[in-house]
Amino acid sequence: MIAKIFSSSGALGKAIPGFQPRQPQLDMAHAVHDAIKNGTQLVVEAGTGTGKTFAYLAPALVSGKKTIISTGSKNLQEQLFHRDLPLMVSSLGFYGQVALLKGRSNYLCPERLNRQLIESHTPQADPELLTQLVKVRTWSSETKTGDLGDCEAIAEDSPIIPSITSTNDNCLGKECPSFEECFVVKARKKALDADVVVVNHHLFLADLAIKETGFGELIPEADIFIFDEAHQLPDIASQYFGQSLSSRQLTELAKDIEIGYRTEARDMRQLQKVAERLAGAAMDLRIILGDTSFRGNWREAIKSQAVQREILRINDAFELAYDVLKLALGRSQLLDAAFERCTLLKNRLERVCDTTISGYSYWYECTPRHFSLHITPLSVADKFKEQVAEKEGAWIFTSATLAVNDDFSHFTQRLGLEPTKQFSLPSPFDYQSQALLCVPRFLPEPNSYGVAPKLVELLEPVIKQNQGRCFFLCTSHQMMRDLAELFRQTLDLPVLVQGETTKQKLLTEFMELGNALLVATGAFWEGIDVRGDALSCVIIDKLPFTAPDDPLLKARIEDCQLSGGDAFSQVQIPDAVITLKQGVGRLIRDTKDKGVLVICDNRLVTRPYGSTFLQSLPPIPRTRDLKKVSEFLAQTNQTEVEQVEQKAILEN
Known part of the structure; x- marks a missing residue:
């Protein structure tokens, strides 16, 4: 069959x-x-x-x-x-029957939307957020799924989304007044029947x-x-399979306590004090933890007296919240649920601060507004x-x-x-004729000072000759920013940069422009499908080894060494090979695609482990000569022009 x-x-x-x-x-x-x-x-x-x-x-x-x-x-x-x-x-x-099931954070919670609408009429509320909430309420009367991905009235990264969706922590379950309307329950029921x-x-x-x-x-x-x-x-x-605690969880708990006070327990002024203490303590720890877009070792960070002091303040805020919310039990379903969450999050804080348990990596991560503390099993x-x-x-x-x-x-x-x-x-693509891999000569050493200007000088002619239509995939945000700034100074072509708008908008703009350079990192190494002559050059700044100070990697390396293994060959190289294969896979997506792959890392040809990378890649012809790249692109572009002309003749 x-x-x-x-x-x-x-x-x-x-x-x-x-x-x-x-x-x-x-x-x-x-x-x-x-x-x-x-x-x-x-x-x-x-x-x-x-x-x-x-x-x-x-x-x-x-x-x-x-x-x-x-x-x-x-x-x-x-x-x-x-x-x-x-x-x-x-x-x-x-x-x-077939069904689509997403996580809770994708579905509108009618109860939390109602509460946010009530709260948004207070003097402290942001009028812009109220406008968005009203748009969501209009949409909610039309949607059958409640999937916020279908709501065009708000952006996919809108700040109101966490406040109008539920989590396992704050969901009221069957006690929720809007349980019969719950989109998560409906989606789950459909999945059960499918x-x-x-x-x-x-x-x-x-x-x-x-x-x-x-x-x-x-x-x-x-x-x-x-x-x-x-x-x-x-x-x-x-x-x-690990555990985590984030400032977002603390501020959401504080917000729900504040809403509970304003809507159902106005005689309990202490609730407002609890909310302020929780939110304030979370923000203070975020400031103490320092840099954004950073992963750090939590075992090391918690040794700091400043960090210990802020952890103690969060713990005190939990103690106060527990005592006050206990007095409010039975007053409101929202406050009852907040009491349960307070207990849960307090226990989680104790767990992530007990760094004596072996077999786990303890790490933290910071974004501009939030932090998250994690314990992750090594296996x-x-x-x-x-x-x-x-x-x-x-x-x-x-x-x-x-x-x-x-x-x-x-x-x-x-x-x-x-x-x-x-x-x-094997892939059905004919890599021998469809692609060319170049590791250019005269490359700067990876991680050496001033790499970005040298790469721009070396590769600008290639990008110009190809009229853009190029992805420059970077292994760090810093390299992405440096390259983007330099290319914008030297190229007459449009330069698009990851993070300046949503991923989908960036891709759409790249396709529509037809002559752009897209400089990106992590999110664009995989899951991107650009076919045809819209993308005919992919450049990778260096082999994508995870940063050696990444706490998760360090823990896996230590675990491998303890069991007598070679961490570099058993952990670091395999991880980097898989990532590189994903990046390389962006180039040829169809039997008619043609293009050039440039990997700016001498280690592919100078180090013994370079052969492991090369043997794991598709069988693409290789060169070290950028002139060969120019010839390949010139031939490819000429073929494309001829095909367009032939098509025009046939249509006329």
């Missing part, structure tokens, strides 16, 4: 114009079918263009079994649910962590679990393995980047997997 579906005269051949059977896609579909049939684990690295989405969707749909599909991000989740899944459902004549549910890794792993504590669950049980972009799982799992293998064994069924893991030099152990060991089958599928 699987072979028939993927034949030129089969279901996909009839549904997709120009569909061509591909052996790697068929091989993967057969392997997924066998894993489902036998209830086993499967790990597949499927190169870009293999068609892995259809290769796992078809066997899952024809199996008739309950299926959970988890993707790496909300964007991929939307693409799968709204584009790929409907096509497969239609072509296979699938009559089951045959195929599309989630994302963050939601799936958050749900596993909640189940482990014995509390309610959001994701239903299933027979088949499929993870796309599975390379992200180990790091995301580490976040959810999630045992916990994840336990969950897999408990749920049984088929577990399928796939991505374009899972192996390091054809070795899957770096991925499987971190999750405690024991796959019955694991293999790599």
